[in-house]
Amino acid sequence: MGYIEQLLKNDKKPKLWQYIPFTVFFLGIMLGNWLIVKLFKVSTNDLISKRIAEVGKNMNFLEMIVPFSFLLLFLIIWVLFVHKQSLLSLTTSRNKVDIKRFVFSFGLWTAVIILGFIYSYWTEPENYIFTFDAQSFFVFLLIAVIFVPIQTSFEEYFMRAYLMQGIGLATRSRAVSLFTTSIIFGLMHSANPEVEQMGWSIMIYYIGTGFFLGVITLMDEGIELALGFHAANNLVGALLVTSNWTAFQTNSLFIDITPVENILISSLLVQILIFLPLLTFIFARVYGWKNWSQHLFGSIKKNN
Structure with missing residues (x-):
């Protein structure tokens, strides 16, 4: 039974109207942030820099990331009590969550990030400043280890689980679900200071990353790999190296x-x-992915 198709297997399947309130609520927050930035010509980077000057990097980071804990909790409660859907079916089509998949994805992308940084530092050391401060770093390490996986888990559970399943059920198309969630994932980052600094061309990166996460979710029939990748990308990146003009400005x-x-x-x-x-190729070989056209572009049918 497929990741989306499993929701059609009994009379307790979610109703399409149930997806609207939480989706409108969260996307409304994102749209509101973007409108504030554009209408009032607010520089998000200036706001972050000002807040860091007032409370420090660790407290600023904590203020930015803690709200995701409440969003994840709210989403879980909504799924359990409004949709009456299990967290297992929101996570995977397997009989249980495959932690090994999460660990493999996390470890693989962590290795790529570290090796990529080593190469970059080796070839252009003038672009980096070693800023390690034991007290600040280890406090940040504790905050990051706890809250970054919560932040990335919310984004994956909302985008690659909740929205992907909901759009899939509404359109009965895996392709529409894949492309729609990828675009929304990119636009979700439109208020980030990276867009302000580098322009809208960076949307290629955000939407492309969302597309990759959607592909591995549909091919693997679960979000374990996406959860691992996203957690590694944000956590290791924030701990290893940041800049003074990105969303995450940390004691890296x-x-x-x-x-x-x-x-x-x-x-x-x-x-x-x-x-x-x-990475997609490696996952495909390790997990034996086949029938790509059906997984990515096939229609969603009961008893598929």
Whole structure:
């Protein structure tokens, strides 16, 4: 039974109207943030820098990331009590959540991030400043280990689970579900300071990453791999290296001081066009993925 199709197997399947309130609530928050930035010409980077000057990086990071805990809790309660759907069916089509898949994905992408940073530091050390401060870093480490996986889990449970299943049920199309959630995932980051600094071309990176996460979810019939990748991407990245113009400005080990104008969109395309397809290939070989056209573009039918 497929990841989306499993919701059609009994009379307790979610009703389409049940997806509307929470979806409108969360996307309304995202749209509101974007409108504030655009209508009032607010610089999100200036707001972050000002807040850091007032309370410090750790407290600013905590203020930014704790709300995701409430959003995840709210989503879980909504799914359990309004949809009357199990968390297992929201997570995977398997009989139980496969933790090994999460660990494999997390470890693989962590290795890629670290090796990529080592190469970048080796070739252009002038672009990085080692800023390790034991007290600040270890406090941040504790905050990050607890809250970053919650933040990434909410985004995956909302995008690759809740919305993907809901749109799939509404349209009976895996392709529509895949492309729609990928675009929404990209637009969800439109108020980030990265967009302000690099322009809308960075949407290629965000939407491309969302597409990759959607593909591995549909091919693997569960979000375990997506959960692992996303957690590694945000957690390891935040701990290892950040800059003074991104959404996450943290007490990381290194600060990237590369001028924004020197960061080419081509460097982001390397991840989208090379590394993520390579990861997809590895996952496909390890987990024996087959019948790609049906998994990604097939129709959603009962008893599929």
